Each structure stands twice: as structure tokens, then as C-alpha cells.
Amino acid sequence: xxxxxxxxxxxxxxxxxxxxxxxxxxxxxxxxxxxxxxxxxxxxxxxxxxxxxxxxxxxxxxxxxxxxxxxxxxxxxxxxxxxxxxxxxxxxxxxxxxxxxxxxxxxxxxxxxxxxxxxxxxxxxxxxxxxxxxxxxxxxxxxxxxxxxxxxxxxxxxxxxxxxxxxxxxxxxxxxxxxxxxxxxxxxxxxxxxxxxxxxxxxxxxxxxxxxxxxxxxxxxxxxxxxxxxxxxxxxxxxxxxxxxxxxxxxxxxxxxxxxxxxxxxxxxxxxxxxxxxxxxxxxxxxxxxxxxxxxxxxxxxxxxxxxxxxxxxxxxxxxxxxxxxxxxxxxxxxxxxxxxxxxxxxxxxxxxxxxxxxxxxxxxxxxxxxxxxxxxxxxxxxxxxxxxxxxxxxxxxxxxxxxxxxxxxxxxxxxxxxxxxxxxxxxxxxxxxxxxxxxxxxxxxxxxxxxxxxxxxxxxxxxxxxxxxxxxxxxx
Amino acid sequence: xxxxxxxxxxxxxxxxxxxxxxxxxxxxxxxxxxxxxxxxxxxxxxxxxxxxxxxxxxxxxxxxxxxxxxxxxxxxxxxxxxxxxxxxxxxxxxxxxxxxxxxxxxxxxxxxxxxxxxxxxxxxxxxxxxxxxxxxxxxxxxxxxxxxxxxxxxxxxxxxxxxxxxxxxxxxxxxxxxxxxxxxxxxxxxxxxxxxxxxxxxxxxxxxxxxxxxxxxxxxxxxxxxxxxxxxxxxxxxxxxxxxxxxxxxxxxxxxxxxxxxxxxxxxxxxxxxxxxxxxxxxxxxxxxxxxxxxxxxxxxxxxxxxxxxxxxxxxxxxxxxxxxxxxxxxxxxxxxxxxxxxxxxxxxxxxxxxxxxxxxxxxxxxxxxxxxxxxxxxxxxxxxxxxxxxxxxxxxxxxxxxxxxxxxxxxxxxxxxxxxxxxxxxxxxxxxxxxxxxxxxxxxxxxxxxxxxxxxxxxxxxxxxxxxxxxxxxxx
Numbered sequence: 001x002x003x004x005x006x007x008x009x010x011x012x013x014x015x016x017x018x019x020x021x022x023x024x025x026x027x028x029x030x031x032x033x034x035x036x037x038x039x040x041x042x043x044x045x046x047x048x049x050x051x052x053x054x055x056x057x058x059x060x061x062x063x064x065x066x067x068x069x070x071x072x073x074x075x076x077x078x079x080x081x082x083x084x085x086x087x088x089x090x091x092x093x094x095x096x097x098x099x100x101x102x103x104x105x106x107x108x109x110x111x112x113x114x115x116x117x118x119x120x121x122x123x124x125x126x127x128x129x130x131x132x133x134x135x136x137x138x139x140x141x142x143x144x145x146x147x148x149x150x151x152x153x154x155x156x157x158x159x160x161x162x163x164x165x166x167x168x169x170x171x172x173x174x175x176x177x178x179x180x181x182x183x184x185x186x187x188x189x190x191x192x193x194x195x196x197x198x199x200x201x202x203x204x205x206x207x208x209x210x211x212x213x214x215x216x217x218x219x220x221x222x223x224x225x226x227x228x229x230x231x232x233x234x235x236x237x238x239x240x241x242x243x244x245x246x247x248x249x250x251x252x253x254x255x256x257x258x259x260x261x262x263x264x265x266x267x268x269x270x271x272x273x274x275x276x277x278x279x280x281x282x283x284x285x286x287x288x289x290x291x292x293x294x295x296x297x298x299x300x301x302x303x304x305x306x307x308x309x310x311x312x313x314x315x316x317x318x319x320x321x322x323x324x325x326x327x328x329x330x331x332x333x334x335x336x337x338x339x340x341x342x343x344x345x346x347x348x349x350x351x352x353x354x355x356x357x358x359x360x361x362x363x364x365x366x367x368x369x370x371x372x373x374x375x376x377x378x379x380x381x382x383x384x385x386x387x388x389x390x391x392x393x394x395x396x397x398x399x400x401x402x403x404x405x406x407x408x409x410x411x412x413x414x415x416x417x418x419x420x421x422x423x424x425x426x427x428x429x430x431x432x433x434x435x436x437x438x439x440x441x442x443x444x445x446x447x448x449x450x451x452x453x454x455x456x457x458x459x460x461x462x463x464x465x466x467x468x469x470x471x472x473x474x475x476x477x
Numbered sequence: 478x479x480x481x482x483x484x485x486x487x488x489x490x491x492x493x494x495x496x497x498x499x500x501x502x503x504x505x506x507x508x509x510x511x512x513x514x515x516x517x518x519x520x521x522x523x524x525x526x527x528x529x530x531x532x533x534x535x536x537x538x539x540x541x542x543x544x545x546x547x548x549x550x551x552x553x554x555x556x557x558x559x560x561x562x563x564x565x566x567x568x569x570x571x572x573x574x575x576x577x578x579x580x581x582x583x584x585x586x587x588x589x590x591x592x593x594x595x596x597x598x599x600x601x602x603x604x605x606x607x608x609x610x611x612x613x614x615x616x617x618x619x620x621x622x623x624x625x626x627x628x629x630x631x632x633x634x635x636x637x638x639x640x641x642x643x644x645x646x647x648x649x650x651x652x653x654x655x656x657x658x659x660x661x662x663x664x665x666x667x668x669x670x671x672x673x674x675x676x677x678x679x680x681x682x683x684x685x686x687x688x689x690x691x692x693x694x695x696x697x698x699x700x701x702x703x704x705x706x707x708x709x710x711x712x713x714x715x716x717x718x719x720x721x722x723x724x725x726x727x728x729x730x731x732x733x734x735x736x737x738x739x740x741x742x743x744x745x746x747x748x749x750x751x752x753x754x755x756x757x758x759x760x761x762x763x764x765x766x767x768x769x770x771x772x773x774x775x776x777x778x779x780x781x782x783x784x785x786x787x788x789x790x791x792x793x794x795x796x797x798x799x800x801x802x803x804x805x806x807x808x809x810x811x812x813x814x815x816x817x818x819x820x821x822x823x824x825x826x827x828x829x830x831x832x833x834x835x836x837x838x839x840x841x842x843x844x845x846x847x848x849x850x851x852x853x854x855x856x857x858x859x860x861x862x863x864x865x866x867x868x869x870x871x872x873x874x875x876x877x878x879x880x881x882x883x884x885x886x887x888x889x890x891x892x893x894x895x896x897x898x899x900x901x902x903x904x905x906x907x908x909x910x911x912x913x914x915x916x917x918x919x920x921x922x923x924x925x926x927x928x929x930x931x932x933x934x935x936x937x938x939x940x941x942x943x944x945x946x947x948x949x950x951x952x953x954x
Contacts, residue, residue: 003545003547004481004487007643007644008481010481010644012666012669013638013647013664013665014638014665015638015663015664015677016668016676016677017677017680020677020697020701021679021683021697023700023701024701025686027699027700030686034686070480071480071669080701124682127639127680128638131639132638132643132644133643135640136643161491161605162492162604163608163609163612163804163805164642165613165616165641165642165646165649166610166613166642166645167484167606167643167645168485168642168643168644168645168646169643169646170609172642172643186493186494187492188489188491188492188493188496189487189490192489192548198493200492200493200497201494201497202494202498202501203498203601203604204821204823205498205513205604205819206498209507209511209815212944212945214945219505220497222504223497223501223504223505224557233824235822235823235942236822239942239945242950243946246948264826265824265826266823266825267824321642321798321803321804323803326642326803327795327800330640334682334685337685337686342682344711345712345713346710346712346741346743347710347742347743348742349741349742464688464689465712467689468689469719473719
């Protein structure tokens, strides 16, 4: 029994310019080691922290990276590339090294989330898909984590496949929200691929095809006696709750327990209160109330602030599209080539050069107290802070995960990733746990050695720029 | 040579509740004809019109719909379903009828975009994926069409794969933006699957791996003499332009033409003006200027309003995530079952019952003048306006595309769809062509027959509700 992979594996999930650059690299023999790092340029005001996710799919992609004969033939047929280049693509595999934040790790702006060290063509070609995979799951995990912080003990279920941006987004958002602390998803294929717990019972259409609502409820309960959640807002929510009372008792007498009702429209807090009262008065205090419809962490906070008696939430569209922040200002940038640190200086998009590590400090209570972005072991004393005389500097966050194109160890399962994410959220400073910006941002410092390297790269670029300008002027004279 | 399909085909791209409902339908023998329609509940304030897209992928999905043995075995192993239901899934194929707006058609709120008529289980199971496919491409096509209206003759290229929400979103946004009028995409796999023209030359990393920027330019030009667009903002945009002048003349002497420069950061209008002046003074008036970086239709309008001398734009993240409107309030709802019209009455989510057609009227100049949502041939006079005495009522928009689970004809190619989309945009009322809401909305009227049907369904539901309430009260006494 074989199943198609949950995410697409083609190396042609890339921008054309990666291929045109690769041909130019080949023509010039440029294949020395390149270092690229993925990071987020700015922490958006809608988020107080980000949660890394998507590494697992990146490693799958890198391990499987190759072009099929059909793809090579098509590329050759475009007439854009010469035969020697097509041959080089036929042999291309990813044989590099990857270090990364474990999935579920909290991170901030400018911190390296993933580092690739590989011969230039290999490291270049995979840029597009690495960003594509890391950004989306990080977006969803970061938003789902906020919902989990707002509702630490209530049931949270991903309902968002239908309005996610395509199938892969639907699947990956089920995964990313689960690793960030959700209890499960409605997306069946995500249950199949990753063992994520599945939730779901009925839609409004189910009620509507029956002549009477109570008949629909009863039919459903008899078909699924082990999992009876009834949708009660198709016509009149409170009327449905009242009609449920005698039915639920009748079913209970036969050993069928109505476990929950779902409300999907209107003033959810108000309906939940009225329904709770009807059920309680009717002797059905054990039936839980589940709510859905346009929910996200803001709406959850509002409902819980109103004391709505809701036991669980279906969270969909707004989380799966990260609607208040549909993209991150993220990048995968060259940091070093052929042993020399590199840096882009474009306005508003300048980068920190070199191979970097992030060290995290904790206070006595184990709460995150501040990060330092350093050069990787620049000072050789192993603490990575770049200052030879500084004290050891906390916990290094990037971990080696791939060497020579192969995983160093089997990836942690989703259960383990969830535990790590939960531990990360428990270590968050209180000021970062809410939905509004903290009065002072989380402290992230750049080490002296990294600042010095940036100055050194700038001096080199300035010298070269002056020379180039002189040459250009000479040509014009 | 075989290629994996561009989009995922699994029938398990669905919500668990579709399967639990299907088992209940099977248990009750509920398999009569059901009619579902996809529509958008409200036209969002960020859009003046929507453009239908995604039908092609929906038809592919429906024609291929079946569950693999591996999927069936997994489902059986979940313990949620009985054997007779798993057997029914093994035999399940989509054998229904589909009518829909042709891709590229402009539409408005409440108008049916796609109608499925099929036995209830078939029509129900495909709900999730139909919404998933139609919403996303419609979102992107609608946004791309706005960019095309803002810049009718400039080059527009999709640059957004990296920050799209997964691979499928990246591919489908290349397709949706192209059908709405873009000139092409950077996404290689979209070129392979759909023949969409590809664009792209180099990233900043290409510049940075060279010791000197001009050396990078020259290397690239020699590797790709037929398509030379040079990225000039890595360090200092104007300095790069000045250095390009002698190089471009030197290359021209060898027969290599620098066609364009790309600017990706800073004040694009200001840089474009300065670069234009440098190139013009340098005798390089033929080199075009291409801009990218955080662009969308609003930013395009601003740049063109400033008279920026830009010849083409790479539009990425904000279009591919539809960042100002990341989802539509859309639904696929039951309209009829077993010959009876059905309607949901949930607060804020009530629907129009019955099988519907949309008729569009044009003024003498061929400009869209108003739509009528009618019952399908309700009055039998063939004009579909539901009023037996009304004059013939314009052009019917929904077209038959599938019967008995098979396409009625080969789908139009993307070129034809693009022509239709262009014609649709040409017929838009002037007030809908801008980026801000028109003073009066486009007129969409509901026919008298449809309003009467809604009243009839409501009366039936009210009678049933009163009866159910009486029964519930009797039980409580």
C-alpha cells in the first residue's frame, strides 16, 4: 500500500532565476561552499514571538531532491539552457549540512532559524522551497500558539482546510497547529499522514436533508453512538437545544450519550449561555458546548473574557490563512561564500554576515531572559558569544540536523515536538504571553564579534565600490 | 515520461464530518439527488468585483475522485466506520452534474459560481476540496485583475512562490494570476504544467558571490546572452547603474544586449528616475526598468501616479497571499434535496434556496449594467428571470460543464480563459475599475420567484419548528 507524499517533492518548485544563476555558476566554475541562513527580518507588531515549524518537510525535501527525466527533458526543451547544464542537473543531489532550531522553538527577529552549508549551486537551488515550507508552518504555529496561550486547557481543533490556500496549506496547517498545542484537526488526510487526532461530526446540510432537526440528531447518534456532537444552529439555536433535552434522555436510556453540541453562528457567548442553561435545567450538565465560526485568538480571548461557557473551539480560516499576518518578512540569504563573509546592503533589507548561532539566557525561574546572536564559535572558547573574555552564554539554539545530505538522526515525532513547544511556551516571559505588544521588546543582542564582522565586510565592499566607481568614471571619460 | 499531477487528488482532502455524515446517510438510505451551490456571501470592501477561477482543478478532482486501497485500509483501521460504509467508499465515484461560471468571469455576492447536482453522498464528500480550490484561485485572480486594471500595458510577473502558503498555493497563484492578465511567472513548475511563460534572471546572492558587481553582471550576460536582466540594488543602485553603462556598451559591441535592470528595494520611484536618467545619458535608452519588492495593486497605482519610469513589475507575496483579503466569506451550501428546496437560516449565514442562474444585462456600449439571480428556468419561458411576464433577461452566466461525472467538452486552454478574462475586464463599469469602493454598488437583484421560494421554504421550516417545539414541550411536561 503506497500513498502519495503529503507535500510536493519536485525540485522545480523553484524560481526560474535559481536555474539561470546555476547555469552561470557552472559556466564560471563557482561551486565552492556557500552558507545561507533563513531568518525573519522584523518581528511584526501582530506577534510577540514566533514559533519555528516546517523543518521536517525541509529535510524531506533536501533528502529527496533530484530532477526526474521528464523534468529534465522539459527543461532542455525550453531552449533556455545548454546541454552541459542539463547534465549537471541530472547529477544534482543535496549533499550539504543543515543546522536549525528544533520545531516548536520560540524565536525572534534576525535570529537564524536554519543554516545551509553546501556547494553554491545546491544551496542556491533550494532557496525558494525552503522559504515556502518554513514560512507557512511558522506562520500557523505562531498563531496557533497564541490561541493555546489564550485558552490553555480548552479543546482547540483545526477546522481550516476549506479556506486554506490549497491542499498543501490545509495539510501543513493541521500539522503546524497541532505541534503548537492544538488537540487535533478535521482534515482527514492529516490524520492519515501524521497521526493527528481527528475531530468532526456534521454540517448544516446534514440537518437540512432531514424533514425535522431532531430526526437528524437521532439518526446521527445511532450511526455514530461513540461520538455524538450535534450541530444546533441551523434554524434556531435555543429551540434546537430545547428539543434535544428529551431526545438526549431517550438516547441515554439506550446507552447512547450525547457528548456535545456545536454552535457555529450568531453571538456565540450569548447562545452558549442560553444553551448551557437549557441543558443544565434539562439535567444534561454533562453535554459540552463547542463553538466555531470566524474564530482566532482575539475572538477566543473576547469570548473567554465574557465568561462564555464554551468547552472547546473549532478554529479555521483565520488561523489557516494567518489572516492578521498572512506573510512574514523572511529571507534565506547568503552569509558566506568561499570562506569570505557576505552581506546584502539593500535599503531596508541589509543582512548580518557570517555563520551565526543564537544563545538564550534564562532567569532563575527558568523564564527566557534574553538572546545573543553570535558568530558560530568565533572566539573559540565554545560559548559562542564572540567575546573571549565573556562568561559562558546560555543555551545554543541551532542544532545540527543534517550532514552530507542525510539526517543525523531520525526526526522527533510530532508528540515530542509538541512537548518541546509546550515547554517553550511555559518559558515565555509573562509580557510576551498576551495578544498585545509588550511595553519593552524581548532583548536580543548582537555580539561584538558579529558587529565587527559586519564592519569588516562593509569596509571591503566600500573599497571595492570606490574602485568600481573609479573604473566606471574612467570609462566615461 | 510521467509527472506527478500539479495538485493533490486525494478524496481524503476533506473534513472528517463529511465521512461521518456519509455513514449516517448510508445507514438511513439517504442518497437522493442533492443540489449544492458555491457562492460568496458578501463582496468584501477591499474588492469591487470577483473573478471566478479554479473550475479546471475542480473538474479534474471530480473526474478522478476515488479512494485508494491504502486510504480505505487506513480508514477502516481508525475504528470509526463500519465495514459496509468502507465498502460503499470503495465504489464511490463522482457521477453528478456541474454547471459553473467559466473561469475568468466577473461575479458578485450571492451569485452562484458553481452548482453540483449529484446523489447526496457524492455531492457532500467533495465540499471541502471544492471550496478549497475555488476560493484560493478566485482570491488570486481577483487581486491580479485589479493589478492589471491599474497597469493595463506594463509587464506583470508573478514572483510569489516562496511566500505563498505551500507549494500548491504557489502553483495555483501562478495559474490564477496568468489567467487574470499577468504576463507570466517565475515559478518553474507552473511553466511545466500549464505552459505559462517564465521570467527570472538573478538574485542578490549571485552578485554577492562575485568579488565585484560588474563582474557578476558580465558573467551573467555571457551565460544567458538572450535574456539579460541585471539586478542592480545589492549595494548601491545608482552606482551599479553608472558601472553598467560602459559594460553594456562593451557587451553590445559583442552582440549581447542588456535588456533590463531590476530594482528590488528602497524608494522604487526615486531609484527608477535616477537610474533612467543615468541610462539615458549613457546612451542606453533601450534598457527597461523592472521593479519588485512588496508590490501589489495599491503600490502599483502609487508608483504609476508618481510617474515612475518603470516598465514592468514583479508582484509576489501580497498577491499570492491576497494579503489585504486573505480569505473570502464563501460557502458550498445545500439548496435542494430530494426535490425540495432547502435553506440554512443561521444568523448572518442564511442562504437562498433552490437551483439558481445568474443573468447579466449590458448597456448599449456593452458595459455590465446589472445582474439578476433567478431560479433556473422557474417560469418556463426560458429567460430565467422567474417572472413569466418579464422581457428576456440578458446573458445566463452559469454554463453546463459536467454530466454523469464527465466533462461535456475539453476545458478551454489558459489562452482562451485569458481572453475571456480580458473581455470581462473590458466590460466592467468604470466605477468598478478603481481600487476604492464605487459610490453605488453594482446592481444585483433577486428575482421575484426566488424570493417567493425563500418565503415558501421559511413557511415550511416555521411550521416544522412550531411542531417540534410543541413536541419538546410535551416531553418536558
